[in-house]
Amino acid sequence: MLRMIGRRLAIATPGIIGVIVVTFLLNRALPGDPAAYFAGPAATRQAIEEIRVKLGLDRSLPEQFALFVRDLARGELGTSLTSGQPVLAELLARLPASLELTLCALLFAVAVALPLGILAAARPGSWIDHLTRVIVTAGNSLPIFFTGLLLVYVFYYLLGLAPPPLGRLDPFASAPRTVTGAYLIDSLLMGDPALFWASARQMILPTLTLGVAVLAPIARMTRAAMLGVLSSDFMRTARASGLSPATLLYVYALRNALLPVLTSLGGVFSFLLGVNVVVEKIFAWPGIGSYALEAVLASDYAPVQGYVLMMASLYVLLNLLIDVLYGVIDPRIRIET
Amino acid sequence: MSETAPLLTVEDLSVEFRTRDGIVRAVDRVSFDVRWGETVGVVGESGSGKSVTALAIMGLLHPAGRVTDGRVIFRGVDLLAGGEGQRRRYRGRELSMIFQSPRTALNPIRPVGKQIEDVVRRHADLAGTRARDRALGLLAEVQIPDPGRSYQAYPFELSGGVCQRVMIAMAVACVPALLIADEPATGLDVTTQAAILDLLKQFAQERRMATLLISHDLAVIGERSDRIVVMHAGHVVEMARTAELFRAPRHPYTARLIASTPRPGATLGDLKPIPGGVPDLRGNLPPCRYRARCDRAIPACDEPPLPRVELTPGHTVACRVPL
Amino acid sequence: MRQLLRHGRYVLTENRLTLGAFALLLVFVGLALVGPWIAPYDPLATAAAHKLEPPSRAHWFGTDHVGRDILSRVIVATRLDLAIALSAVALSFVLGSVAGACAGFFGGWTERVVSRLVDTIMAFPLFVLAMGIIAAVGTSVVNIIYATAIINFPFYARLARAEVNVRREAGFVEAARLSGNSSARILAAHLFPNCLPPMTVQASLNMGWAILNSAGLSFIGLGVRPPTPEWGIMVADGSAFMVSGEWWIAFFPGLALMLAVFCFNLLGDAVRDLIDPRRRT
Numbered sequence: 001m002l003r004m005i006g007r008r009l010a011i012a013t014p015g016i017i018g019v020i021v022v023t024f025l026l027n028r029a030l031p032g033d034p035a036a037y038f039a040g041p042a043a044t045r046q047a048i049e050e051i052r053v054k055l056g057l058d059r060s061l062p063e064q065f066a067l068f069v070r071d072l073a074r075g076e077l078g079t080s081l082t083s084g085q086p087v088l089a090e091l092l093a094r095l096p097a098s099l100e101l102t103l104c105a106l107l108f109a110v111a112v113a114l115p116l117g118i119l120a121a122a123r124p125g126s127w128i129d130h131l132t133r134v135i136v137t138a139g140n141s142l143p144i145f146f147t148g149l150l151l152v153y154v155f156y157y158l159l160g161l162a163p164p165p166l167g168r169l170d171p172f173a174s175a176p177r178t179v180t181g182a183y184l185i186d187s188l189l190m191g192d193p194a195l196f197w198a199s200a201r202q203m204i205l206p207t208l209t210l211g212v213a214v215l216a217p218i219a220r221m222t223r224a225a226m227l228g229v230l231s232s233d234f235m236r237t238a239r240a241s242g243l244s245p246a247t248l249l250y251v252y253a254l255r256n257a258l259l260p261v262l263t264s265l266g267g268v269f270s271f272l273l274g275v276n277v278v279v280e281k282i283f284a285w286p287g288i289g290s291y292a293l294e295a296v297l298a299s300d301y302a303p304v305q306g307y308v309l310m311m312a313s314l315y316v317l318l319n320l321l322i323d324v325l326y327g328v329i330d331p332r333i334r335i336e337t
Numbered sequence: 338m339s340e341t342a343p344l345l346t347v348e349d350l351s352v353e354f355r356t357r358d359g360i361v362r363a364v365d366r367v368s369f370d371v372r373w374g375e376t377v378g379v380v381g382e383s384g385s386g387k388s389v390t391a392l393a394i395m396g397l398l399h400p401a402g403r404v405t406d407g408r409v410i411f412r413g414v415d416l417l418a419g420g421e422g423q424r425r426r427y428r429g430r431e432l433s434m435i436f437q438s439p440r441t442a443l444n445p446i447r448p449v450g451k452q453i454e455d456v457v458r459r460h461a462d463l464a465g466t467r468a469r470d471r472a473l474g475l476l477a478e479v480q481i482p483d484p485g486r487s488y489q490a491y492p493f494e495l496s497g498g499v500c501q502r503v504m505i506a507m508a509v510a511c512v513p514a515l516l517i518a519d520e521p522a523t524g525l526d527v528t529t530q531a532a533i534l535d536l537l538k539q540f541a542q543e544r545r546m547a548t549l550l551i552s553h554d555l556a557v558i559g560e561r562s563d564r565i566v567v568m569h570a571g572h573v574v575e576m577a578r579t580a581e582l583f584r585a586p587r588h589p590y591t592a593r594l595i596a597s598t599p600r601p602g603a604t605l606g607d608l609k610p611i612p613g614g615v616p617d618l619r620g621n622l623p624p625c626r627y628r629a630r631c632d633r634a635i636p637a638c639d640e641p642p643l644p645r646v647e648l649t650p651g652h653t654v655a656c657r658v659p660l
Numbered sequence: 661m662r663q664l665l666r667h668g669r670y671v672l673t674e675n676r677l678t679l680g681a682f683a684l685l686l687v688f689v690g691l692a693l694v695g696p697w698i699a700p701y702d703p704l705a706t707a708a709a710h711k712l713e714p715p716s717r718a719h720w721f722g723t724d725h726v727g728r729d730i731l732s733r734v735i736v737a738t739r740l741d742l743a744i745a746l747s748a749v750a751l752s753f754v755l756g757s758v759a760g761a762c763a764g765f766f767g768g769w770t771e772r773v774v775s776r777l778v779d780t781i782m783a784f785p786l787f788v789l790a791m792g793i794i795a796a797v798g799t800s801v802v803n804i805i806y807a808t809a810i811i812n813f814p815f816y817a818r819l820a821r822a823e824v825n826v827r828r829e830a831g832f833v834e835a836a837r838l839s840g841n842s843s844a845r846i847l848a849a850h851l852f853p854n855c856l857p858p859m860t861v862q863a864s865l866n867m868g869w870a871i872l873n874s875a876g877l878s879f880i881g882l883g884v885r886p887p888t889p890e891w892g893i894m895v896a897d898g899s900a901f902m903v904s905g906e907w908w909i910a911f912f913p914g915l916a917l918m919l920a921v922f923c924f925n926l927l928g929d930a931v932r933d934l935i936d937p938r939r940r941t
């Protein structure tokens with residue numbers, strides 16, 4: 001197993017190197033003179049020159065790249081212009097909010113999409129199959145910002161069931177003591193059910209918005225994979241052996257069907273991580289997406305660069321996790337490597 | 338139940354497949370029976386409806402397929418009339434089936450021992466280590482070396498022959514009254530083929546298990562069956578005791594089949610291929626589906642229905658001008 | 661060709677939904693062509709006296725916070741939204757198929773360079789990469805097109821590479837080579853045309869996604885700049901008013917966007933059925 005993880009990491013390495021190079025190049029592609037940017041509008045020419053030297057911008061491109069890699073290795077992602085704080089610290093402080101939201105959305109989507117896909121495949125042509133097709137087609141066409149806003153309008157404005165879309169907690173509540181950074185978990189650790197409920201209420205709409213968007217691909221993949229597996233030779237053997245329907249469906253069919261579903265989760269993660277920005281904007285969610293967005297709009301590039309790097313690293317890690325899970329389920333991968 | 342009644346009676350079984358380009362009438366009014374403990378061979382070119390017949394008996398047809406007519410009476414019970422729940426109680430317990438290409442016919446991501454154990458747990462009311470012991474015992478019975486290690490192995494780590502033995506172990510775990518073996522040795526190398534077929538024969542004899550042995554290869558069937566059913570394009574064209582069928586085939590197709598099968602003492606030049614191919618089974622078909630390939634046809638052959646004549650007791654043929 | 665036409669008619673008539681999507685496409689294309697002339701109002705004209713009016717006879721889709729007519733803005737925006745998506749898809753189609761075909765045909769370092777490029781792009785969550793690109797090169801319509809094209813590039817490159825690769829050793833290629841055709845000619849005249857059908861399927865399935873992507877970028881403020889009418893921006897403009905009940909500002913542009921994407925997705929499926937009936941799901 002460890003060998004397999006090592007191998008996967010080796011496969012991922014060129015991608016990681018590519019990510020670092022691209023982020024570096026994007027940084028250099030910044031319009032205008034970065035030194036003038038950092039120095040601010042009132043700076044003298046001399047001050048700008050000083051900053052240029054300090055930033056290493058007077059050196060050759062390869063040298064600059066070496067410096068960039070060295071800083072990365074030390075965990076230095078630069079400082080934010082607007083707040084003057086180190087970017088890494090700010091990103092890490094906001095990461096739990098984004099992760100909590102993303103994971104909840106993923107859990108919700110999987111919890112709905114897997115049963116839908118399974119039932120649709122187990123009973124082709126039934127109402128649940130048709131429902132799944134409608135959801136899949138509609139889900140692929142929904143602009144996520146549109147669904148988010150509609151949910152806000154219906155559940156906050158019309159029905160008054162949801163709290164206003166203003167972040168992780170309403171302004172009067174105080175955040176739980178930070179242990180994991182995820183409010184749902186921290187509030188429980190504090191033994192404060194009221195706080196848990198307050199943050200859960202805030203979570204519902206953004207989770208639904210994100211979850212509904214990724215439900216469709218997961219359901220489609222589950223349905224297709226289950227259909228493939230159900231008509232396979234080994235399922236016929238299993239049925240010929242008179243195994244119970246539950247064993248057939250869950251032990252034999254589902255475990256095999258999970259493999260392609262797991263593979264397709266890579267695309268789902270790519271989507272989830274990207275579209276976080278949109279949801280965080282709608283719900284004023286203080287995650288890294290909205291942080292990066294503020295930075296982009298303020299032309300503050302260091303946070304944006306840190307954000308892109310962090311997202312890409314997260315994505316690499318998640319893909320690694322998918323590979324490991326795949327190996328756990330599929331002996332053909334586990335044993336052959 | 339009286340043991341003189343047949344174990345399995347198939348009566349006028351007809352199966353159709355709905356496909357994008359029309360209805361395929363894959364099996365048409367097929368009738369035969371299997372008595373307790375006997376081995377009945379089913380032979381015919383590929384595409385003649387052997388597998389479809391077997392799957393229809395098991396109730397495992399592809400969803401596009403539908404039994405349009407007929408009865409399948411197993412131990413006095415009509416399996417087609419009962420529901421899926423009833424069939425499930427028979428499957429794997431009294432009525433088992435093994436398939437071609439054993440490596441893909443087993444669950445690729447479950448240890449083969451576990452797959453045997455699943456069947457044991459389901460039918461034999463054994464649990465825990467006793468189910469496991471039984472699975473290990475079955476692995477030994479089908480003569481797989483080192484059962485303890487093989488138990489943990491996955492299909493992709495085993496050869497086709499060993500996988501077929503595993504499937505046999507699953508099928509015989511509960512000592513079924515009838516085992517359907519659909520091309521059990523096809524695709525394996527020659528020595529393995531013989532070993533698998535001998536293993537099946539041994540089980541059949543030791544446990545008084547009836548066998549429906551399906552193959553496109555008359556040589557395989559001829560050596561191991563008490564009686565033979567010859568199929569062509571979804572029809573049973575001839576049915577007789579093995580020795581009689583080889584000695585005096587009455588249907589022109591059977592005669593061709595025998596002539597095209599290698600036998601001891603024959604040279605390659607003696608083998609004559611059968612002209613033409615299995616006809617397209619869509620659309621309107623003539624009453625005798627061998628008509629277009631037959632050199633003995635007379636105008637009466639175009640008139641329905643296809644006759645089914647019992648020439649001597651136990652020897653029937655579906656032909657107007659038998660040999 | 662006759663057969664393809666007949667099959668096309670079959671695909672259209674067999675499925676009412678596809679037919680509906682086709683009709684919708686014609687509407688969108690019509691709006692894109694003549695939108696500015698049929699819009700009832702000037703899409704940029706503000707009217708302080710008429711701000712935040714709900715849908716009415718005069719303003720079917722209502723007015724926004726500065727009194728602009730939303731119907732007119734939705735209509736006029738069609739051209740820009742479709743143009744952005746179409747240019748992005750066309751760009752990635754051309755770049756991806758050329759790079760992929762060369763990689764598949766020449767192998768060696770060409771292939772290594774292209775696959776490194778593809779791997780690198782795919783190592784990012786795609787929308788994040790698009791954000792990063794735009795943050796670096798600045799927000800403008802052209803840059804959205806580039807960003808969307810770049811994140812789409814891998815899909816085309818991979819497809820073209822695979823298609824060329826499987827045919828590289830095919831009989832007809834050998835024959836062409838033996839009769840003295842140059843590599844470039846073989847690639848252009850014999851191999852490339854073979855990748856077009858699957859690439860077309862990919863492109864039509866891709867249109868909806870490209871629309872969503874570019875509108876998403878505009879929504880978060882990284883694309884088209886106000887006051888230019890564009891669906892994503894209009895939804896963003898209306899988002900603040902959702903909590904106070906003025907739903908129409910965001911709703912109608914969002915609906916237009918959704919219908920457009922839905923329409924392209926359905927047609928993408930239909931094109932797939934038309935060109936490659938085996939891949940039906």
Ligand SMILES: Nc1ncnc2c1ncn2[C@@H]1O[C@H](COP(=O)(O)OP(=O)(O)O)[C@@H](O)[C@H]1O
Binds near residue numbers: 388399402
């Ligand atoms: N799932 C299916 N859909 C359509 N036609 C089928 C299907 N399965 C079998 N058939 C048709 O039924 C006929 C008999 O097939 P089969 O029983 O598999 O032949 P064999 O004698 O080789 O086992 C063939 O013509 C085949 O095309």
Ligand SMILES: [Mg+2]
Binds near residue numbers: 384387388519520
């Ligand atoms: Mg068969």
